[in-house]
Amino acid sequence: MSRIAGAFARIRSEARPGLVTYTTAGDPDLPRSAEILMALDRAGADILEVGVPFSDPLADGPVIQRASERALAAGGSLRAALSMIEKLRPRILAPIVVFSYANPLLRLGLDAFARQAAGAGVDGVLALDLPIEEAGGFRETLASAGIDTIFLLSPTTTDSRLRRAAELGSGFLYGISRLGVTGARARVASGAEALVGRIRAHSAMPIALGFGISRPEHVAEVCAYADAAVVGSALVSVIAEGGRRPDLITRVEHYVQWLRGASALNAHA
Amino acid sequence: MRRDPDRRGYFGEFGGRYVPETLVEPVEALERAYFEVRDDPAFGAELDRLLKHYVGRPTPVYEAARLTEAAGGARIFLKREDLTHTGAHKINNALGQALLAARMGKRRIVAETGAGQHGVASATACALLGLECHVYMGAEDMDRQALNVFRMRLLGAEVCRVDAGSRTLKDAINEAMRDWVTNVSDTYYLLGSVLGPHPYPLMVRELQSVIGREARGQIVELTGRLPTAIVACVGGGSNAMGVFDAFMEDRGVRLIGVEAGGEEILRGRHAARFAGGSTGVLQGTRTFVLQDDNGNIEPTHSISAGLDYAAVGPEHAWLRAMGRAEYAYVTDGEALAAFQTLARLEGILPALESAHAIAYAQRIAGELGPSAILLVNLSGRGDKDVHTVEKQLAKA
Numbered sequence: 001m002s003r004i005a006g007a008f009a010r011i012r013s014e015a016r017p018g019l020v021t022y023t024t025a026g027d028p029d030l031p032r033s034a035e036i037l038m039a040l041d042r043a044g045a046d047i048l049e050v051g052v053p054f055s056d057p058l059a060d061g062p063v064i065q066r067a068s069e070r071a072l073a074a075g076g077s078l079r080a081a082l083s084m085i086e087k088l089r090p091r092i093l094a095p096i097v098v099f100s101y102a103n104p105l106l107r108l109g110l111d112a113f114a115r116q117a118a119g120a121g122v123d124g125v126l127a128l129d130l131p132i133e134e135a136g137g138f139r140e141t142l143a144s145a146g147i148d149t150i151f152l153l154s155p156t157t158t159d160s161r162l163r164r165a166a167e168l169g170s171g172f173l174y175g176i177s178r179l180g181v182t183g184a185r186a187r188v189a190s191g192a193e194a195l196v197g198r199i200r201a202h203s204a205m206p207i208a209l210g211f212g213i214s215r216p217e218h219v220a221e222v223c224a225y226a227d228a229a230v231v232g233s234a235l236v237s238v239i240a241e242g243g244r245r246p247d248l249i250t251r252v253e254h255y256v257q258w259l260r261g262a263s264a265l266n267a268h269a
Numbered sequence: 270m271r272r273d274p275d276r277r278g279y280f281g282e283f284g285g286r287y288v289p290e291t292l293v294e295p296v297e298a299l300e301r302a303y304f305e306v307r308d309d310p311a312f313g314a315e316l317d318r319l320l321k322h323y324v325g326r327p328t329p330v331y332e333a334a335r336l337t338e339a340a341g342g343a344r345i346f347l348k349r350e351d352l353t354h355t356g357a358h359k360i361n362n363a364l365g366q367a368l369l370a371a372r373m374g375k376r377r378i379v380a381e382t383g384a385g386q387h388g389v390a391s392a393t394a395c396a397l398l399g400l401e402c403h404v405y406m407g408a409e410d411m412d413r414q415a416l417n418v419f420r421m422r423l424l425g426a427e428v429c430r431v432d433a434g435s436r437t438l439k440d441a442i443n444e445a446m447r448d449w450v451t452n453v454s455d456t457y458y459l460l461g462s463v464l465g466p467h468p469y470p471l472m473v474r475e476l477q478s479v480i481g482r483e484a485r486g487q488i489v490e491l492t493g494r495l496p497t498a499i500v501a502c503v504g505g506g507s508n509a510m511g512v513f514d515a516f517m518e519d520r521g522v523r524l525i526g527v528e529a530g531g532e533e534i535l536r537g538r539h540a541a542r543f544a545g546g547s548t549g550v551l552q553g554t555r556t557f558v559l560q561d562d563n564g565n566i567e568p569t570h571s572i573s574a575g576l577d578y579a580a581v582g583p584e585h586a587w588l589r590a591m592g593r594a595e596y597a598y599v600t601d602g603e604a605l606a607a608f609q610t611l612a613r614l615e616g617i618l619p620a621l622e623s624a625h626a627i628a629y630a631q632r633i634a635g636e637l638g639p640s641a642i643l644l645v646n647l648s649g650r651g652d653k654d655v656h657t658v659e660k661q662l663a664k665a
Contacts, residue, residue: 055434055565058443058552059289059450065433077563102287103550107564129287129550133277154291156453161293179291180451 003095003123004148004171007046008206008227017219018228019044019260020208021235022099024051024067025084026076028239032248033071034084036239039249041092043256046228047208048092049126050085052078052100059101059128061183063233066240078104078113082120089121097124097150097171102134110138114145124148124171132164139168150174153199155191166203173199175209175226184234185212188221196225216259231259272517274584278467279555281590283583286466287550292446295453300468302373307475312368319364320479323397324354326361328480330487330644335614336627340634343497343641347617348484348512350648355390357620357649358480358508359461363390365476367398370457377401377452380459381445383410383438383504384575384622385417386649387461392426394459402426405444407437410574417653435568438504438578442552462505463582466553470583477511480646485515488644497641498523498633501648502625503596504540504575506582508648513594523595526585527629529571530598536561540569541598542581543589549580556583572601572657573621575649603628605661608651620649621657 001009011018021040026033037048053071057064078100085096098117105113105127117125125142127135132151139149148171153162156179165173175196178189192209199207209222210230222229238255242248278284288296306312320326328349337345350358363380370378378400382388388404395402404426411418411430421428434440442465449458463470463477488496499516501509503526516522531539539545542557549558551566559567559579571577588594599607604621607628611617619627623646630645637643651658 056439056443056551058446061447072565077565079563101550103558103560103566104564106548106550107560107562129289129553131286131288131290131293133293134285134287152290154289154294156291156294158294176291179453181447 002148002171004047007095008172011046011227017223018046018208019219019256020047020049020210020228020230021045021256022049022051022230022232023235023239024053024064024071024076025081026053026071026074027067027236028070028243029074030076030080030084034088035249036252037088038091039253040256041094043253044260045094045256047097048094049097049099049230050081052081052098052104054101054104057101059181061181061233063236063240064182067236078108082116085122086120095123096121097126098122099126100128102127102130110141114141114147117147118145122147124150126150126152126174128152132161132168135168143170152176153195155179155195159198159202162199163202166205169205172206172208172227173203174230175199175207177209177211180211182211182233184214184237188212188218192222193225216261219259274467274471280584280587283556283586284467284470285555286553287555288466288553289450291450291453296466302369303468303472306369306372312372316365316368320361324360324364325352326479327483328352330484330491332491333615336611337634339610339614340631342634342639343637343643344639345630345634345643345645346488346491346496347645347647348480350480350508350646351617351619351623351650355393356652357386357390358477358511359387359390360393361479361511362461362473362476362507363387363394363459366459367391367394367400370459371398371400373457375455375457377456378459379403379405379445379448379456380461381405381438381441382461383441383577384573384620385410385414385421385653386575388421388426388428389417389424391459391461392421392424395426396424403429403448405429405431405441405448407431407435407441409436410438413657414574414653416656437569437574439566446552462507463510463584464505464552464554464580470554473507474510474514474584477507478514480508480511481513481515484512484644488642492642494642495519495522496644497637498525499644499646500525500527500626500630501646502527502576502622503581503585504578504622506585508646510582510584512646517593524588524593525629526594526596527625528596528598529573529576529625530600531570532601537568538570539598540571540577540579542579543596544598551580554580554583556586557581572604572661573625575620575622576625597629599625599628605658607631608654608658617647618651618655619647620651621654623648
């Protein structure tokens with residue numbers, strides 16, 4: 001069983017909400033970015049999404065845009081992210097999903113990327129601006145390297161494309177809870193449950209739901225219908241506010257424990 | 270030679286639809302809507318009526334005799350897109366797309382702008398059709414094109430300042446796409462060049478191809494034959510595609526695109542994608558881009574805001590790969606000199622973008638010789654650039 005399948009099997013068998021975290025590789029710098037990933041793993045995140053910093057993150061809101069800028073200024077890149085993952089892999093239990101815009105992957109070359117990502121121990125890849133129509137060769141190359149291709153599904157995704165994504169994707173499906181760019185919101189979007197329902201009608205694959213989730217009650221709410229919640233911008237804000245403070249790692253760990261605490265509570269309720 | 274992109278929006282290996290998932294369906298809906306109006310005589314008649322009575326088409330082709338004499342060779346003719354309402358070719362596309370948006374029932378328009386010409390054209394079209402208009406513009410461009418910012422506001426548009434990244438056209442497009450992805454249900458993205466995901470490169474080319482259709486007839490009428498070469502500046506490349514299109518099958522006619530050479534061809538100091546770029550994906554399309562080894566987009570520079578962009582329209586990349594069009598670049602200094610030359614010899618202030626094409630025509634006129642005919646697309650007028658030119662000349 002792949003690490004990703006294992007993580008969702010565990011979430012299901014423990015009948016608890018799953019937590020997927022997003023951080024940008026190299027934010028605030030490469031050494032602390034590595035420490036943050038270890039802290040997230042320790043604190044119980046089920047899957048770690050590692051963002052590749054990119055100069056033009058057009059699907060991201062200001063919080064993740066700033067993270068990309070900080071990471072790039074600190075020497076972050078796809079290569080740096082892969083070498084960081086390779087060093088961390090033996091010390092981290094959670095599966096690692098590389099989250100990237102298409103261009104850094106294409107620039108390295110899909111074959112080279114698949115080989116290096118497999119060598120580094122990457123479990124899955126999610127390319128934000130590579131919808132299923134453009135992902136043909138990409139998906140096959142990754143599959144032959146033993147890496148899952150994870151597709152995003154949005155409230156605007158039609159049922160026929162949803163079916164295609166379910167056929168072509170592996171690992172899990174990532175539901176976008178709302179229209180718009182990434183960023184924390186006060187409430188979970190009203191259409192999120194309906195989207196998950198539509199996905200379930202076409203696929204038995206686990207579903208992680210993201211965009212706008214920042215609080216334990218959001219995680220609990222989302223996991224009433226999805227398998228896991230993705231927390232990105234809110235976590236990146238904790239990192240941005242922690243900045244150069246010595247207790248940055250502790251803050252990150254506490255934030256994840258806080259998110260999970262409520263989830264545990266909900267599971268027992 | 271196949272002229273349309275394939276079903277997935279590819280011109281050879283260039284083009285496609287590299288958009289976030291949320292935009293896939295809206296982009297497909299746009300394609301359906303565009304293909305519907307494309308074959309609708311009523312839509313065509315409405316657009317033609319506006320182009321004639323509102324924009325002032327056809328624009329003339331004018332023989333620049335004094336420029337020809339000074340350049341010492343080929344006869345130089347100018348396609349006067351600078352004489353359109355709002356002063357640049359951008360209005361051809363903006364009106365067509367605004368009509369389409371209204372037909373699709375989208376009352377809120379977002380657009381990006383570099384030099385401000387597409388922003389002004391969009392604001393104009395929205396005022397005419399009673400649509401709400403939001404124009405994203407990089408902070409640096411707002412400073413160097415202050416006149417156009419005020420024009421847009423007078424026309425009732427909201428100009429949204431973009432402080433991210435290089436604070437130029439690329440960042441304005443990122444921000445416009447973020448707006449679109451957030452407000453897809455009631456919002457139309459009025460993209461200003463032959464860029465972005467399919468169907469934009471095709472649609473914008475077709476809306477601009479009126480330039481070449483007119484020019485082909487006009488030049489034949491004036492000279493009795495087809496031109497030796499056509500010269501147009503290339504930022505995204507919409508004025509160039511617009512003038513090239515009608516000549517595509519005339520294999521004897523050279524098609525020459527002129528990019529911004531900036532200060533020199535060094536990282537961050539130019540915007541000549543074919544001189545310093547490689548294949549990549551930016552803002553929805555696969556094409557030639559200026560990028561580093563990690564796939565990050567490099568900063569660009571040009572004296573003209575409209576050419577200051579890291580990617581080129583995918584069809585240009587394809588025309589170059591096929592050998593049908595050739596591409597060269599002109600530096601800031603050469604463009605500035607051409608701006609002054611055209612002003613003094615012909616009494617025409619060209620946009621700094623178009624001045625790149627003028628400079629290149631001057632450069633090759635001699636070697637082509639007096640029997641040759643050069644058709645230059647004078648894509649816009651230079652009033653917006655007077656302040657920039659004044660500052661540059663004060664420096665020199």
